[in-house]
Amino acid sequence: FIDYKTIGKIGEGTFSEVMKMQSLRDGNYYACKQMKQHFESIEQVNNLREIQALRRLNPHPNILTLHEVIFDRKSGSLALICELMDMNIYELIRGRRQPLSEKTIRLYMYQLCKSLDHMHRNGIFHRDVKPENILVKQDVLKLGDFGSCRSVYSKQPYTEYISTRWYRSPECLLTDGYYSYKMDVWSAGCVFYEIASLEPLFPGANELDQISKIHDIIGTPAQKTLTKFKQSRAMSFDFPFKKGSGISLLTTHLSPQCHSLLCAMVAYDPDERISAHQALQHPYFQEQRAAEKQASANYRHTHLPDHLAAPGPAGNNWHTAKEGQKQKQSLRQEEEHPQRQGAAYLMELPKLKLPSVTKLSSYSSPSLPSIFARGTHGKVPVLQPLKCGGASKKTETQDMKPNLKQYRLPTIERRGGGC
DSSP states (O other): OTTEEEEEEEEEOSSEEEEEEEETTTOOEEEEEEESSOOSOHHHHHTOHHHHHHHHHOSOTTBOOEEEEEEETTTTEEEEEEEOOSEEHHHHHTTOSSOOOHHHHHHHHHHHHHHHHHHHHTTEEOSOOOGGGEEEETTEEEEOOOTTOEETTSOSOOOSSOSOGGGOOHHHHHSSSOOOTHHHHHHHHHHHHHHHHSSOSOOOSSHHHHHHHHHHHHOOOOHHHHHHHHTTOSSOOOOOOOOOOOGGGTOTTSOHHHHHHHHHHTOSSTTTSOOHHHHHTSGGGHHHHHHHHHHHHHHHHHHSOHHHHSOOOTTOOOOOOHHHHHHHHHHHHHHHSOOOOOTTSOOOOOOOOOOSTTOOTTOOGGGSOOSEEEOTTSSSEEEOOOOOTTOOOOOTTSOOOOSSOOOOOOOOOOTTSOO
8 A cells, every 4th residue: 555644544344444534645534444354366357246346336425435456466356446435324313312304314324326227227226225324425325335236137035044134034044945036125215214213113123123113113015025025935934814003103203205115115015115216306306306407407508518508589570490490409319318327227337446465456447247237138237247356156046145255344343132
């Protein structure tokens, strides 16, 4: 790390430690995630899901930015240089006596849904959305720690024991790994409630207690939902009918629109659960959408020629040429239906700086083996199974288990089993 100066330690986990560093090149401060395990090659480094996901998702205003990857070939050490945020959501609400204002809650949740929508549209789901993995700096929220992420298009079943228990969706708890990107929305709904109430929504002590806590509030699911779950579970289960107290009794200080969105995000059946993209269109976020629309209009007014950015003077009878009309119509459509970066609109991935010994400048990004490849018809992006050195070949229906451990940002352990 000849280009960085260590300022202090931020935290430590089982597989890594995070340090605050200052760049000697630009003077800016960064978070350095230093892995504890050693690596043998650049290929092993590049096969880490966390690195591949951040390459795909960056840049985005609500995804943690990966600035640099430092790999020392001689010692086998690996470090990820990321942007430095002020704190995570758990640290923000821990010890607070007064809830955050609903304006702040709405702003944070809008940004979280933006990050989830961007991630899901790019074929990735996180699998471990929780307050400790959501970072804030002033009024900006960013999702981090992609060590558990998977491809939306990869084969089920997935790993059963995934995501922190308190934020684990019913399909994760009740099936043998048959879940989808909708699990992220459930977790975000649990975070939503926790930000608003300063208390976890479903603080189960174990998996059985977790299901019980969910049923106490939401009630037992419909028979058709249980039937779907039973089809992908080796062991049968039946629950005595329970109506559930309802979330409304616990969130009386929140607006009806807030309660409506929260209930849609924690719908028991994932097929009935709202998606991140649908959540962004919810009436609860009307103010945020209007602000974005105004910012877009201001940008066009500032950066486009006057005859495109503003209407002509009153009483002017000249007629705009057909080409000019098409341009205006295109701008109007863009305002009403903004294009999103998604599965059908792939862009070139940002190139990583992969140092060798200190910097591996000779290692070019286009030659990196990527999990992001096009499907057989060239339309749907498919994440290829990760191939880590020494990993044995698995069947298509099994979750890939590379011989390399997946690294995650250290989190603050909670009392009460929130892990």
